Amino acid sequence: MQERATVPISFLRNMLTGARRQLGAHDIDALATQAGISPLLLRQGGARVTREQFVRMYEGVALFMGDEMLGLWSRPIRAGALKYLGLSLLDAPSLMVAMYRFTRFWNLLLDDYRLRMARANGVATITIAPRLDTTTPTPFGHELMVKLIHGMASWLQGRQLPVQGVGFAFRRPAKFDEYANLFPGPVRFGQAATSVSFSEAVLRQTFRRTRGELLDFVRRAPDDWIFTTFDHDTTRSSVRDFVAARLATGVTLGDAAASLHMSERALSRKLAAEGTSFRAVKEEVRRDVAIQRLVKTREPIDLIAASVGFDNTPAFHRAFRTWTGSTPRGYRRRASTG
Template identity: 25%
Template sequence: MGANVVSFGYPSQGATDSEQEDVSMEKTTSSSWAMGIVKSLEMDGLDCQALFKELGLVYADLENPDARFPQDSMTRLWQRAVELSGNPAVGLNMARVVRPASFSVAGYALMSSRTLKEGFERLVRYQRIIADSADLSFRLLPEGYALILTVHGDLLPPTRQSAEASLAFALAFCGWLTGRPLHPRQVLIQGDQPKNVEPYKKFFHAPLTFNAPYDALVFDRADMEAPLPTADEAMAKLHDRFAGEFLARFASNRVTHQARQVLCRLLPQGEPKREAVAQSLHLSQRTLQRRLQEEGTSFQTLLDDTRRELAEQYLAQPQMTLLEIAYLLGFADPSNFFRAFRRWFDETPGEYRVRKAIE
């Protein structure tokens, strides 16, 4: 794997807090999606091997399924592609390289779904496998089903080509799955209306709204709810499992997971303090709290959740006494453990253990 490829793990002890933030919070794109971008640009005559070298990227890393490229590198790639091609609509080229592999395992999960509606719901669930630099949602609006995308930059603001490539690919993929052209009811694009709007009209065959609050494709309900010829329930379940395992590995790089590991290690010594956990992760308390908030939790919530999950595991071990479990969970007073447990499960630890033994 080339040195430019993002790797995940604990920040080095010598790094400053700002440096650690850049490393651990860097947004990335999967090699499979980057490969799709490259193929679409190469079909337009661009020399992506030369572009990768210019941008400090290793072209061979595109063949590494575990590699992830920094979002800012992809932003620079789009910028240079527009400069060299003179084509602001170059993102639409992604429709020319449609294949499930561009969406990684999420693409195969979508392909084996019963309907496009079910497939897009899966795509939303697994979108972070493709890139963690965007928010994706799929919901029913009065005018139809909307696949809504918001691409985020990292240190650099995202290019419009990045979002337009995603919309173009998604629409072309729908046509590939259904075996017929699919025309949206409406297409929303965040960017300004370009001087030459013809490429957009020619490709989307739908009413276009520029300067929109987000990028989106809006589809007829009938198109989204029609059975897919590629549907395969057994394969869908298999791809769900693979995608879940991938996300679990991906989650291990998040601060929430790292902090949980530290909590598990510190709990037998007493209730861990936020300061101690932050020090173990080489972060300031303020940065730790902010990172946890960005991931949808807080230190106190994470501590409570970790204790609850460990309590369930310990109570499944009949040789462990309730007193031992209380101390392993960091409770100096067993009565505090009993109160917390009743709050978690609405029963005492003893009642819980008896009930589980019967079940």
């Protein structure tokens, strides 16, 4: 089974902000069930879902509402918008021109916000500014637009693009640390407007994408552009991959450092610079693999405990309760939609 990061339920709840303004609780629960998510998990604070479940929920809500942005803006974004956005970018001579077209496209669709691109001191910034001073931002709508800007630019270039910074026009959300790795580069809150900045040198690059590749990108949406930064090339992701392949054998900091051809101290410093530690990464991988096995398989809990490196099942139970607030058996029962 491929090891992939799981998604905190807080992120899924935030995704449903716009949908809850238009849909009843019964509709939300039915859509969750169709996505393979028990409605009980939506109400459990420490729950997590798999990336695949999150994407299926997004797709289901978008189809049910007829809105590719899930009711997060003042008017629905009808089906097909992402496809035609992509088509308008394919023949751009550079990423700079493509992203300028991106802003023009959205300005035709949004009533409450205007996207602008500005360049200064070698930095190009795309800003999401309210058209009226009285407009109150919907945080997840802004987060989603930042993800789409970065995700589409990265897809056009064929690699994750570095950013100079991300700013949000609202206060830091509770438990933001839970999904901070969704956003590349430094993130600031309480800004005058939401924005994402790139080096001009990055956006001057050319790209080559075909219509067929675009259609594949649209079919996979929103997986590619929401989760771009889950797959990026950092020390943390390298350690995650190393740990995931050796969970059952008890991997150590020394093992990971040797695999990356650096000292333990150097690895610890690099992870600290990314806001984490070897122990935290190892626990994240254990948690994510355990949740995926509980949700996707019927393997005995004793076997799952051993597969993620626990010598005994009681220790696994204690750790799992710390991770999710639930026992493994209780989590599996709540996650089951059968």
